[in-house]
Amino acid sequence: KQLGVALVGLGSYADRVATAMKDCKLAKLIGGVTGTPTKIDTWSTKFGLDKANFYSYQNFEQIKDNPAIDAVYITLPNSMHHEYVIRAAKMGKHVICEKPMSVTVKEAEEMIAACKKANVKLYIGYRLHFEPYTRELIRLRKSGELGKILHVNSYDGFKIGDPKQWRLKKALAGGGAMMDVGIYCINGARYATGEEPIWVSAEETKTDPVKFKEVDETITWQMGFPSGAIASCVTTYNFNNLERLYVIGEKGFVELSPAFGYGPIKGRTHQGAMSWDTTKMHQTWQMDGLADCILNGKPDPNMTGEEGLKDMKVIEAVYKSIAAGGKKVSVV
Ligand code: NAD
CATH class of the missing domain: 3.40.50.720 (NAD(P)-binding Rossmann-like Domain)
Structure with a gap:
């Protein structure tokens, strides 16, 4: 079947x-x-x-x-x-x-x-939860090989084209770079630490108030985790080549760059270059993986609605912090 x-x-x-x-x-x-x-x-x-x-x-x-x-x-x-x-x-x-x-x-x-x-x-x-480099990053963190996680850099963005597209309309997109690709930084910092952020502080920069009249252009933010680890993040619709997930632990590190796009994802650790099979499209891994969960009862990856909700809570806290002039805001 x-x-x-x-x-x-x-x-x-x-x-x-x-x-x-x-x-x-x-x-x-x-x-x-x-x-x-x-x-x-x-x-x-x-x-x-x-x-x-x-x-x-x-x-x-x-x-x-x-x-x-x-x-x-x-x-x-x-x-x-x-x-x-x-x-x-x-x-x-x-x-x-x-x-x-x-x-x-x-x-x-x-x-x-x-x-x-x-x-x-x-x-x-x-x-990415079915993507081999991402899975290896998560395995290394879970196995303890990185030691206690101390810091994460998480960046994702690109220069957006057509000013008339739905991604720039609040009613259809809900927000700008943050909703579209900043979400990868949040999800990435969560799988890099295995923790849920408890606070955020965020600032927005807008260089083109006409194009970005309805949605956010560039946001820089920090997220604090219960262990004390901090994630430092940037998302943008204003420039290219912003794509990296860098997790630093007491005993080692993993740097994926590029980390979030269609790939191929590349990476290195404290032990050298990573090398995984990137011949399959991410969506092939994903659809076969999810089918295996639905048909054969394989355990769900961290892609459930509940996981999506956790990211939405952080996004709301980011917008709240921006509205409050960059004040630290709790994620509730
Ligand atoms: P798109 O504009 O190419 O496709 C959107 C589709 O929705 C079009 O076929 C359009 O005709 C249809 N549509 C129906 N009603 C519409 C309306 N009122 N206004 C505009 N379009 C309408 O966009 P896309 O890039 O395919 O993105 C679609 C979704 O996929 C978004 O939620 C986006 O965040 C997500 N996405 C995810 C990834 C990923 O890697 N996971 C990559 C790209 C997009």
Whole structure:
């Protein structure tokens, strides 16, 4: 048995997932949901899919009656995740939802509750949890080889293009660089330390108030962990080549750079260069890995709705700190 998947929102990330799924063994792309009927022709040809397995946003609920579809994967703009995750859960289908899972903590909590009530899985698309370099970083930290974790550097950003895109509209994106890629710095610092941040302090820099009228451009922030470790983080929509996760322990370090993009991820430790298989696309690892959890009861990776909620709580604290002029804010 393979896990049958339908992608919801056939944009650029959905295309990447569909391409990666061609190499999956346990997961299989079955169909999609789109508001653009011409995409049914292009997608069914490109990925060899039956046109009968495509739906619109209006007849979305008919997926309920399609036994070939076990899970839906939400790849819509951020603010639409909440509605479609809840609609999918009500159909009794498992849900994979892109990051950020929602645009508020409250919405994230509602999504988790809806999936729990429907007894379906909810995973957030934190693809790096199946990526070999990231897994090795986590293994080294857990094994104690790095010793007590003292400090983390976590950076992710890029220069954004088209000023008209949804990522720059608050109503669709919920926020700017922070929501889109700053979330990798938070998730990364959490898996680098194995702890949850208890406070943040943050500042925003805006060099282009017209382009970034509605959303954040560059944010620098710190996160404090219960052990005393500090993470120093930057995210931006204003320049390229910002992508690094550097974890420093008493006995060793791991530096992944690049650390968060599609890769190949590269890295070194106190013992030298790291070398792992990077021939598979991250989304191939992820979809086969999640299928193994759903079909075969493998333990869930740290990609559940609850994990997504933890990141949303930190994001809200970051925005609160910025609004308070950079004051230290508790993560609650
Ligand atoms: P995109 O703009 O390429 O695709 C969005 C899709 O949603 C399009 O097909 C668009 O037609 C559709 N859509 C439906 N209603 C819409 C509306 N009202 N406004 C705009 N588009 C609408 O975006 P994307 O880059 O594919 O991002 C989609 C999601 O995937 C986002 O949540 C993003 O954060 C996430 N993403 C994750 C990764 C990752 O590595 N995990 C990478 C890229 C994007």
